Amino acid sequence: MSTDARRLADPVLASTEVAIDRPRQHRPDADTAGASGPVPAWFRFFSSELRLVFGRPRNLALLGVLALVPIFFGIVFRLTLSAPTGPGNGPAFLNQLAGNGVFLALVVLSLTLLLLLPLAIAVIAGDSVAGEAGLGTLRGLLTVPAGRSRLLAVKYAVIGVFSLAACLEISALSLIMGLVLFHTGPVTLLSGTTISLGAGVVRILLVTVYVALGLTSLGAIGLAASTLTQHPVGAIAGLLVIAIASEICDQVPQLSSIHSFLPTHYWLSWDGLFRAPIDWSGMTHGLVSFAVYAVVFGSVAWAKFTSADVTS
Amino acid sequence: MTSAAGLALSSSGLTKRYRGGQLAVDGIDLAVPAGSVYGFLGPNGSGKTTTIRMLLGLMQPTAGSHDVLGLPMPAGQARALPLVGSLVEGPAFYPHLSGRANLARLDAADRTANPSTLQDRIDRALDRVGLLAAADKRYRAYSLGMKQRLGIATSLLRQRALVVLDEPTNGLDPQGTREVRALIREIAADGTTVFVSSHLLAEVEQTCTHVGVMRTGKLVYQGSLAELRGQARLLVKTPKPDQAATVLRDLGLTGVTQDSQEVRADLGTMLPEVICERLVLAGVPVAGLETPRRSLEDEFVELTGEGFDVD
Numbered sequence: 285m286s287t288d289a290r291r292l293a294d295p296v297l298a299s300t301e302v303a304i305d306r307p308r309q310h311r312p313d314a315d316t317a318g319a320s321g322p323v324p325a326w327f328r329f330f331s332s333e334l335r336l337v338f339g340r341p342r343n344l345a346l347l348g349v350l351a352l353v354p355i356f357f358g359i360v361f362r363l364t365l366s367a368p369t370g371p372g373n374g375p376a377f378l379n380q381l382a383g384n385g386v387f388l389a390l391v392v393l394s395l396t397l398l399l400l401l402p403l404a405i406a407v408i409a410g411d412s413v414a415g416e417a418g419l420g421t422l423r424g425l426l427t428v429p430a431g432r433s434r435l436l437a438v439k440y441a442v443i444g445v446f447s448l449a450a451c452l453e454i455s456a457l458s459l460i461m462g463l464v465l466f467h468t469g470p471v472t473l474l475s476g477t478t479i480s481l482g483a484g485v486v487r488i489l490l491v492t493v494y495v496a497l498g499l500t501s502l503g504a505i506g507l508a509a510s511t512l513t514q515h516p517v518g519a520i521a522g523l524l525v526i527a528i529a530s531e532i533c534d535q536v537p538q539l540s541s542i543h544s545f546l547p548t549h550y551w552l553s554w555d556g557l558f559r560a561p562i563d564w565s566g567m568t569h570g571l572v573s574f575a576v577y578a579v580v581f582g583s584v585a586w587a588k589f590t591s592a593d594v595t596s
Numbered sequence: 597m598t599s600a601a602g603l604a605l606s607s608s609g610l611t612k613r614y615r616g617g618q619l620a621v622d623g624i625d626l627a628v629p630a631g632s633v634y635g636f637l638g639p640n641g642s643g644k645t646t647t648i649r650m651l652l653g654l655m656q657p658t659a660g661s662h663d664v665l666g667l668p669m670p671a672g673q674a675r676a677l678p679l680v681g682s683l684v685e686g687p688a689f690y691p692h693l694s695g696r697a698n699l700a701r702l703d704a705a706d707r708t709a710n711p712s713t714l715q716d717r718i719d720r721a722l723d724r725v726g727l728l729a730a731a732d733k734r735y736r737a738y739s740l741g742m743k744q745r746l747g748i749a750t751s752l753l754r755q756r757a758l759v760v761l762d763e764p765t766n767g768l769d770p771q772g773t774r775e776v777r778a779l780i781r782e783i784a785a786d787g788t789t790v791f792v793s794s795h796l797l798a799e800v801e802q803t804c805t806h807v808g809v810m811r812t813g814k815l816v817y818q819g820s821l822a823e824l825r826g827q828a829r830l831l832v833k834t835p836k837p838d839q840a841a842t843v844l845r846d847l848g849l850t851g852v853t854q855d856s857q858e859v860r861a862d863l864g865t866m867l868p869e870v871i872c873e874r875l876v877l878a879g880v881p882v883a884g885l886e887t888p889r890r891s892l893e894d895e896f897v898e899l900t901g902e903g904f905d906v907d
Contacts, residue, residue, distance in 0.1 A: 325707035332704035341692060420688025424750065427652045427684065429677040430705035593655040 326438075329430065333442045337408060343446075346404050350450055351457055353400060354392045358461030361388070365466075377558075384471055385462030386481065389488045392458045393451070393495055397551050401450060402527035405499045408446045409506025410520030412439040413589065417514040417596040432590045436507070440582065443503035448496040455492040459485065477560035491554045494567055498551045501574035502527055504581035505547065511589040514596045544569070547577050604630045604758045604789035605651060609660035612646050620646040622813035623660065628791055628806070630757075633784045635800030635821070636793040638810030639900055644793040645685050647810070648762050652682055665757055678708045681751025682760040686767075687743045691736040695727055695746050698735055702750055709754060721752040725779065740767040748779065759783055761792045777803050801892045811900040824895055828863040830871065833884035840880045847874060863887055 337343055365382055377390040413436070416422035425435060462468065471484030479487075506523040513519055530548040533539050543549050550570030556563030605628035612621040621643040628634045638644050649655040651662055653673050662669050664676040689698040699718045703709045722728045725745040730738065738746065744767055751759045761780070765773045773796075780803050784790050794800055800807060800821075807824060809817040817824065830849070834840045837854040844852050844861045849871075851862040872885050 323711055328704045328711055329707070332701055336690070336693075336701065339692075419690065420686070421690060423649075423654055423684050424688060424702055425705050426654055427677060427680070427682045428702055428705045429653065429673055431674065431707075434707075435705070591656070594649070595655070 326434070329434070330438050330441060333438050334445060337442050337446060338449075343408065346407060347450065347453060350396065350400060350404060350453055353396055354388065354454055354457040354461050357392050357395065358388055358458070358465050361391070362465040380472070381462075381466065383467065384484075385464075385466030385468045386459060386471055386484050386488060388462035388466065389455045389458035390491065392454055393491065394552060396454055397495065397548075398531065399528070401454075401495075401499055402502060402548075403524055404450050405443070405447055405503050406506055406520045406523040406527065409443045409503040410510050410518075410523050411516040412443060412507055413510040413585075414513050414516040414519045415510075417594070418516055420596055422596060423594055426594060433586065436511075436586055436589055440504065440507055440585075443507065444496075444500040447499040447503060448493070451492045451496040451499070455488055459488065473558045473560050474555065475559045479560070487557045490557055494554050494570065495551065497574050498548075498570065501577040502547055504578040504585070508581040508585040508588065511585050511592065544573070547573075549573065602630055603663070603666070604628050604632075605634075605662070605664060605791060607651070607660060607662035610647065610650060610657050610662050611659040612643075612650060612655060613658040619813055621650070621657075624810075624813075624815040625818075626651075626662070626808060626815065627818065628789065628808075630789050631784075631787060632806045633780060633790045633792065633804045635804035635807040636791060636810070637797075637800055637807055637896065638793075638795065640795055642810040642900070643813040644795075644810055645762055648682075648684055648760060648791075648793060652680070652684065652760065653677065654684070678706060678754070679757040680760060681753070681756040681758070682762075683747040683751055683764060684760070684762045686763070687747030689735045689743070689746060692734060694732045694734055695722065695738070695742075695749075696731040698746065699750060699753060703753055706754075717753055721749040722746075724752055724782070725749045726775065741769065741772045744768055744772070744776075748776065752783070755786075756788050758789045758791065761790065763793055763795070765794070765796060797893050797896065809896065809899045816899045817895075821892075824892070828887050830861045830863045830868065831884075831886040831888055832859045832871075832875065832880075832882060833857060833886075834859065834875075834880055834882055836880055839878070840875060840882075843875055843878045843880060844871070847871065 361378070361381055377387045377394070380387040381391060413422070416425065426432065468481060470478045470480055471487075472478050502523070505526060506519065509519040509522045510516070527548060530546040534543055534546050534549050550566065550573050553566030553570045556566045605626055607624060607626040609623045609625065610621060611619070611623050613619050624643075624647065626647075636644055636647070646655065650657050651664060651669075653670050656670075664672065665679055667676040669676070689695075690701065693701065696718055699721065700714060703711075703714055703717070718731070719728065722731050725748050727742060727745055727749060730742060735743070735746070744764065748761065748764060751761065764780075765776050768776060780790055780792060784803075792800070792804070804821055806820050807817070808815055829851075830844075832840050832844070835857075837856065837859045840859045841852050841854045844859060847866065849861040849864060849866065851860070853860045868885060868887050872882060875882050875885075
C-alpha cells in the first residue's frame with residue numbers, strides 16, 4: 285500500500301498530510317505520548333486534579349480551620365475535665381476521655397461530623413464540576429479532550445481523597461492533642477475489655493477511614509448537584525442543606541421509619557469497633573448505605589454530565 | 597459531495613434548537629478545506645459560537661451530522677480532538693495559577709500528550725504568543741490582552757491539524773489585533789487549517805482564504821474570498837432608471853436594483869462596453885457607467901442585512 289493510499293484510508297492522516305509533509309515544525313514523537321509512557325495518562329490527570337484541589341487557597345483555609353477543632357476541643361475538655369457530664373450528655377466517648385486521651389479523636393470526629401466535615405466535603409464536591417463550568421475552564425478541558433466520564437471519575441476520586449485527608453488530619457491532630465493533654469495507656473473498651481494503646485490507635489484509624497467513606501458517599505450527591513448548575517455556591521449550599529436536614533431528621537423519633545435511608549444515618553455507627561469482640565453489624569449496614577448512595581448519585585451525575593450541553 | 601479527506605471540517609444539516617424553542621443554528625452545511633484559513637463571519641448572535649460548540653462536542657446537535665478531520669463526530673472525538681487546538685468564547689483559566697501552570701493543567705488532561713516534552717512545548721507556545729516573560733505570573737494579574745494570548749497559546753501546545761479560534765481578537769488593542777493576525781498567518785504557514793470566527797471585518801479580509809457568512813442561524817454564503825469579492829457589479833447613472841433597468845433585464849442581468857438616479861446589477865460575464873452600447877441603442881441617456889469592485893463590507897451587509905462593528 286502506498287503512503288498516499290494509506291493516508292486516504294486514514295482520515296486523520298489524510299487531513300494532516302500538509303502538516304506531515306512539512307518537517308520544519310512537526311515532531312510527532314515529541315508531542316505524542318508513547319503507548320508505554322513513564323506515567324500512565326490517568327495518573328497524570330488525577331495528580332493534576334489533586335494539585336488543583338489541594339493547592340487552592342480556599343481549600344487550604346478549609347483544612348486549616350479543621351485543624352483548629354482538635355486543638356480547641358482538646359484545650360476545652362482538658363480545662364473542664366473536673367466537671368462531670370452525666371451519662372447521655374455530650375458527644376459519644378466524652379466520658380472515656382478523662383481516662384484515656386486517645387478518645388479525643390472519637391469525640392472530635394463526632395463533633396465535626398455535625399457541621400464542619402459535611403461543609404468541607406460540600407465545598408469540594410459542589411465546586412467540582414460547577415466550579416469549572418463557572419470559570420469556563422470546563423470547555424477547555426472537554427475540548428482537550430479530557431473525556432466526560434474520565435473527568436467525572438477523576439473529580440470523584442479526588443473528592444474521596446479530600447474526605448480521607450480531612451478525616452485523617454482531624455484524627456492525627458486529636459491523637460497528638462490527646463497524648464499531650466490527657467492520660468494515655470491501654471484502651472478500655474465499652475465492653476470493659478482492655479486492649480493495647482497500639483491496637484486502640486488502629487481502631488481509631490479504622491473509624492477514620494469509615495467516616496471518610498461516609499463523607500465520600502455524601503460527595504456523590506454533591507457531584508450530582510454540581511453537574512446541574514454553573515454556580516458552585518448553589519451546589520455547595522444545596523449539599524450542605526441535604527446533609528444537615530438528614531442529620532436533623534435522624535434526631536426526630538417520629539421519622540424513625542425513614543432513618544435508615546438517610547445519607548448521614550450510619551455516620552456514627554462505628555462504636556461496634558470498641559467492643560470485644562468487634563460488632564461489625566452497624567458498620568456493615570453503613571458501608572452498604574454508602575455504596576448505594578455513591579452508585580445512585582454517581583450514576584445521576586454521569587447521566588447528566590455525559591449528555592449535557594456545555595454552555596458556560 | 598466532496599470527499600472527506602479534503603475537508604478539515606464538514607457538516608451536513610447541522611442544527612441546534614435550544615430547549616426554549618429558539619433555533620440557534622439552522623441546518624448548515626459547512627465545508628472547510630484542509631489547509632485553508634476559513635473566516636466564519638456573522639453579526640453577534642448569528643449562531644457562530646453555537647456552531648463551534650457543536651463542532652467541538654461541547655453541545656449535541658438537534659439534527660445533522662459533522663466530521664472533524666474526516667472523522668465522524670461524536671464517535672471520533674477521542675481521536676480527532678487532540679489534533680484540534682481551540683479557543684472557544686474567550687479565554688478561561690484558573691486565576692490562582694500561573695500561565696505556565698494553566699497550560700500544564702490542560703496538557704495533563706490530554707491522555708495522548710507526552711509529559712516529558714511538556715516544559716519545552718509550554719515554552720514554545722508561550723514564546724509564540726509573546727508571553728514567555730509572564731509565564732510564571734498568576735493568570736489573575738494578566739491584562740485582557742495577555743489572557744487572550746494565553747488562550748491562543750493553548751491551541752499551540754501541540755502540533756495541530758486544525759486550530760479553531762472563536763473571536764480571537766476580542767478585547768485586544770490594535771497592536772494586539774495585528775499580532776494575532778500575524779500569528780494566524782504563521783499557524784497557517786505550517787500547514788495547519790485555521791477556522792476563525794469573527795464579527796470584525798478587517799480580521800477576516802486580511803488573513804482568510806475562505807469565508808462562511810452566518811445570518812440568524814443560516815449559512816448564507818460559503819466560498820473562497822476571491823469568489824466573494826470577484827462578483828463584479830454594474831452601476832449605470834441615468835436620468836431614466838426605469839428604462840435602463842428594463843434593458844438590463846432584457847440582457848439577462850440579475851440582481852437589478854434601481855433608485856431615482858442609478859441602476860445596479862450583477863455584471864456576470866458580460867462586458868461593460870457591450871452593455872453601454874445596448875443602452876445607448878435603446879435610447880437610454882447614460883450619464884455614467886462604472887463597474888465598482890465591491891468591498892467585503894458591502895458584500896457582508898448585503899448578505900446579512902446588518903453592518904459590522906468596525907473598530
